[in-house]
Structures are given as C-alpha cells and as structure tokens.
Amino acid sequence: MAPLTLYTNPQSRGRIARWMLEETGATYETVVIDFDGDARTPELLALNPMGKVPTLVHDGRVVTECAAICAYLADAFPEAGLLPDETSAYYRWMFFAAGPLEAAVTDKALGVTVPAEHRVMVGYGDFDRMVTALETAVAGQPYIAGERFSAADVYVGSQIGWGLSFGTLPARPAFTAYWDRLKDRPALARANAMDDALMQKAPVPKG
Missing domain, CATH: 3.40.30.10 (Glutaredoxin)
Structure with missing residues (x-):
C-alpha cells in the first residue's frame, strides 16, 4: 500500500x-x-x-x-518547493478562501442574504466586500505569496477557477489573469x- x-x-x-x-x-x-x-x-x-x-x-x-x-x-x-519563504500572505489567503470565500459563495448560491445589521456576525461581511478583498490577493503580483507558486495557489486558484467557470465569482480582470497563470500547470x-x-x-x- x-x-x-x-x-x-x-x-x-x-x-x-x-x-x-x-x-x-x-x-x-x-x-x-x-x-x-x-x-x-x-x-x-x-x-x-x-x-x-x-x-x-x-x-x-x-x-x-x-x-x-x-x-x-x-x-x-x-x-x-510549495511552501514560500515568507508565509504571512500564504496562510492569510489560504484560510481566507477556506472561510470567508467559501461561506460567501455558498450562501449566495443558496439564496441566503445576511441582513445588514447582522453582517458583523459573519466572517465575510457581505459578498461584494469578500470579492474585493480576494481581488487584492491576486492583483499586483504573480502568485498569492509573491513571485513563486505555492500550495496556497492550489487552494485559492481552485476556488477562483471554479468561480469563473460556474459564474459564482465575477469575472474581474485580476481573477481571470490570475487563473490564466495557473490553468495550464502540468500537475x-x-x-x-x-x-x-x-x-x-x-x-x-x-x-
């Protein structure tokens, strides 16, 4: 085995x-x-x-x-070589995707709307705020943790790739450019x- x-x-x-x-x-x-x-x-x-x-x-x-x-x-x-030398952005965005991103996308798909007065209670606040935060993770640099591909790109990239394919995330230029850098990886x-x-x-x- x-x-x-x-x-x-x-x-x-x-x-x-x-x-x-x-x-x-x-x-x-x-x-x-x-x-x-x-x-x-x-x-x-x-x-x-x-x-x-x-x-x-x-x-x-x-x-x-x-x-x-x-x-x-x-x-x-x-x-x-899938763990970057500096790990703050690596852990930050990997677990952002596991928490706020996944929760926000799931709630939207299920038609769940959090009332404005209760948004402070949910990790993602509201969907648009989550999307804008995610955009900052992939804009301005090739990969989540900087210049080199890491395990965080596998996880965040999968979420973004699926989001673009199924329309659960908006096709913002930063998302499409980021996914274009990942989608042809041999692995x-x-x-x-x-x-x-x-x-x-x-x-x-x-x-």
Missing part, C-alpha cells in the same frame, strides 16, 4: 487535493467514494466522522479539509485527466 491514500470523488473538492498531490510528485493511492451509494462507509467514517471527501491518510495520519490537506502536503514534501492537467477518466468510467451524481 502506498504511504499516501486519497479518498475522493471526481465531482468533489477532492480535485483540489489531487492537484496538490500531483504538485508534490509523491506516489499515492486513490480510493473513490461513490456518491451514488452511501458515501458514509464504515471505512471512511472511521477516518473522518463527517464522512466527507477529500480525506487524506499519510503513514497512518489522517488529514481532512482541503486547505489543511494543501498546507500539510507542502510541509510534508518540502522538496516540492493540474494530470490531476484533471485522472478525475475526468474516473467520471467517464463511472459517472456519479453530485453529492
């Missing part, structure tokens, strides 16, 4: 984790969780009580949540090819 095992589904955030794994160059095994049946199998629940993917196992250690998986793999495989192409092949082999509905 490979020291790394990714529990995933090709129509899930597991695509982010696979991209990150491909960037590391590490050898890993894939276990596909079928959303068409009961994704909360005893095996998966033993690893992740939420019964969610992606779930990563590395030498017996379990890591869940995409941002955590990206950060963990950058630390675990330093030779891949992303390999990851997408593997997940696309899984979808063709056994199409599954979104979970």
